[in-house]
Amino acid sequence: MRALVLHGPREVSVDEVDPPSPEPHEVVVDVERVGLCGTDVEFFTGEMAYLHQGHARYPMRLGHEWCGTVRETGSAVAADLVGRRVMGDTMLGCGHCRRCRRGHQHVCDARSEVGIRNGRAGALAEQIAVPASSLHVLPPTVDPTLGALVEPGGNAWRAAVAAHARPGDNVLVLGPGAIGTLVALFLRSEGVVVHLVGRSAGSFDFARSLGFDNAWTSDDVPDVPFDAVVDASNAPGLPAYAADQVEPAGRVVYIGLAGSPSLVDTRTLALKDVTAVGILSASPGLDATIQAYAAGRVDPRPLVAATVGLADVGAVLAGERPAGAGPGPKILVDPHLQKETT
Numbered sequence: 001m002r003a004l005v006l007h008g009p010r011e012v013s014v015d016e017v018d019p020p021s022p023e024p025h026e027v028v029v030d031v032e033r034v035g036l037c038g039t040d041v042e043f044f045t046g047e048m049a050y051l052h053q054g055h056a057r058y059p060m061r062l063g064h065e066w067c068g069t070v071r072e073t074g075s076a077v078a079a080d081l082v083g084r085r086v087m088g089d090t091m092l093g094c095g096h097c098r099r100c101r102r103g104h105q106h107v108c109d110a111r112s113e114v115g116i117r118n119g120r121a122g123a124l125a126e127q128i129a130v131p132a133s134s135l136h137v138l139p140p141t142v143d144p145t146l147g148a149l150v151e152p153g154g155n156a157w158r159a160a161v162a163a164h165a166r167p168g169d170n171v172l173v174l175g176p177g178a179i180g181t182l183v184a185l186f187l188r189s190e191g192v193v194v195h196l197v198g199r200s201a202g203s204f205d206f207a208r209s210l211g212f213d214n215a216w217t218s219d220d221v222p223d224v225p226f227d228a229v230v231d232a233s234n235a236p237g238l239p240a241y242a243a244d245q246v247e248p249a250g251r252v253v254y255i256g257l258a259g260s261p262s263l264v265d266t267r268t269l270a271l272k273d274v275t276a277v278g279i280l281s282a283s284p285g286l287d288a289t290i291q292a293y294a295a296g297r298v299d300p301r302p303l304v305a306a307t308v309g310l311a312d313v314g315a316v317l318a319g320e321r322p323a324g325a326g327p328g329p330k331i332l333v334d335p336h337l338q339k340e341t342t
Helices: 038-045 049-053 144-148 150-162 178-189 201-209 238-245 266-271 283-295 310-317
Strands: 002-008 011-016 026-035 065-073 085-088 127-131 135-137 170-174 193-198 215-217 226-231 246-254 275-278 304-308 330-333
Touching: 002 310, 011 310, 026 085, 026 144, 038 310, 065 127, 065 144, 065 150, 085 144, 135 283, 144 150, 150 178, 150 246, 150 283, 170 178, 170 238, 178 193, 178 201, 193 201, 201 215, 226 238, 238 246, 238 266, 304 310, 310 330
Parallel strands: 170 193, 170 226, 193 215, 226 246, 246 275, 304 330
Antiparallel strands: 002 011, 026 065, 026 127, 026 330, 065 085, 085 135
16 A cells, blocks of 8 residues: 655655554554644654654654544454444553553553554555544544544644633634634634634634634734633743733643743742643544534634645645645645645
8 A cells, every 4th residue: 555654854755565454453444534733744854852752763654633434343343343434543542551541541651642653653544553442433424524633623622621711701822723723613612702813914814714803913912801821832932921811710721832841930820820731632522523523513624725645745744835725724635646636
């Protein structure tokens, strides 16, 4: 089968590799769509921390935001899964440690991460093998585009829930990228008044096209009491800014990661009685995200600017915009697409 292989920093090729064969508790999935994200870019450039911490090494196969159809099951998996459309959890815990037993496999020290950590091959290929226990079945109303957006949506759903915002509350979201926009969509679906902060007025054009008129730079944020602030940016100065902006007794949610240390003065948190929450993984939010997409409460499809083939992935990771791409921040990959971009 064809698969994207990252051989080293900025060294990527589409190779012919052996198709996967399922272990007893695994399934093999024919991949329909895969989303590209900032983590993939960091592996492409060589900046990803896991490379320097020994959790990942080249060559590797990327792709952790995916959906597809079960093709084959291992000997210990019910055969009736064949033909089911699914997506899969990225985080694969050991299943035995205290954290896994408490339902926190996404922070298991020994975890693998699909397309990211401990050598688990990702979905930028025509097929992928994953544990059956990681699967989440997709209803018919969740098409391939929505299916590939469940994983980032799960992260965003968790951030929106962590804000503890009620209808009519004001929530400030820092960073109008894919995750920040998804957070805003989930918050708005619950009646929350969403404000967005970006680096420049131009970065708001897409958000405004989705109906988010309260979009600002950090210099012109209105004097509004923000009941919660969600930092979905990668700017090292914004975590402290979030703590400054939130109302006393409010909540700050950190889902973005900067490439360098970000400092927060804990005196600000303590003296304002602020609750700060960190979000790592989509795992606890996948089912809720599927339900929201299936019911039409949140429609993230406008975020997708283009769908490309495996041969185009290297250029996208290098920062090139596909020809004819729309305004959205998200690029999807169809591993079976040979030439044209859609």
